[in-house]
Amino acid sequence: MGKKGDLSNFERGMVVGARRAGLSISQSAQLLGFSRTTISRVYKEWCEKGKTSSMLQSCGRKCLVDARGQRRMGRLIQADRRATLTEINTCYNRGMQQSICEATTRTTLRRMGYNSRRPHRVPLISTTNRKKRLQFAQAHQNWTVEDWKNVAWSDESQFLLRHSDGRVRIWRKQNENMDPSCLVTTVQAGGGGVMVWGIFSWHT
Numbered sequence: 487m488g489k490k491g492d493l494s495n496f497e498r499g500m501v502v503g504a505r506r507a508g509l510s511i512s513q514s515a516q517l518l519g520f521s522r523t524t525i526s527r528v529y530k531e532w533c534e535k536g537k538t539s540s541m542l543q544s545c546g547r548k549c550l551v552d553a554r555g556q557r558r559m560g561r562l563i564q565a566d567r568r569a570t571l572t573e574i575n576t577c578y579n580r581g582m583q584q585s586i587c588e589a590t591t592r593t594t595l596r597r598m599g600y601n602s603r604r605p606h607r608v609p610l611i612s613t614t615n616r617k618k619r620l621q622f623a624q625a626h627q628n629w630t631v632e633d634w635k636n637v638a639w640s641d642e643s644q645f646l647l648r649h650s651d652g653r654v655r656i657w658r659k660q661n662e663n664m665d666p667s668c669l670v671t672t673v674q675a676g677g678g679g680v681m682v683w684g685i686f687s688w689h690t
Contacts, residue, residue, distance in 0.1 A: 493520070493528060501528040550586050551594045559594060567656040567667045571602075574657075599659040606663060610671040640685035 579585040
């Protein structure tokens with residue numbers, strides 16, 4: 487069965503070209519693979535109105551959040567990753583001439599690549615410890631395997647028997663799972679637990 491929907495500008499041009507070349511409606515439909523109704527309509531529109539462009543671009547509902555609105559919404563996410571959909575929608579509509587509903591906000595965020603996900607839990611590292619770890623890595627970046635054979639590694643960790651699992655959700659893109667603003671830090675707190683200490687080296 488031939489194509490019945492609206493055609494692209496190129497396809498419309500082929501229809502007009504075939505008819506002007508002397509082909510009948512049936513011959514044009516067989517050659518181009520479109521329905522006879524489509525061939526007749528397109529050629530009639532060209533003859534009466536000189537129309538050669540498709541109207542597909544004007545179809546559908548206009549997007550309520552343009553590129554500027556998406557940048558505004560992106561800044562709201564960056565400012566507060568833990569904001570709820572209602573809070574984001576309220577902040578976005580503040581000062582805007584045309585407000586949007588939460589469904590539009592959700593659709594826009596998904597179009598931008600954001601989804602509501604649970605954050606990864608990572609150990610809490612202070613600014614001082616971050617600097618010390620970086621200094622250690624820079625000082626030992628050229629060590630060989632033989633150098634590391636003379637080092638013994640030890641650590642201790644407390645395993646909690648009872649842990650409060652407060653559910654927190656954030657807005658992030660697929661590749662932002664380890665972004666600092668998308669993480670929830672954990673600390674070794676009370677609640678009952680077991681402290682374990684261990685050591686290992688190349689030789690033992």
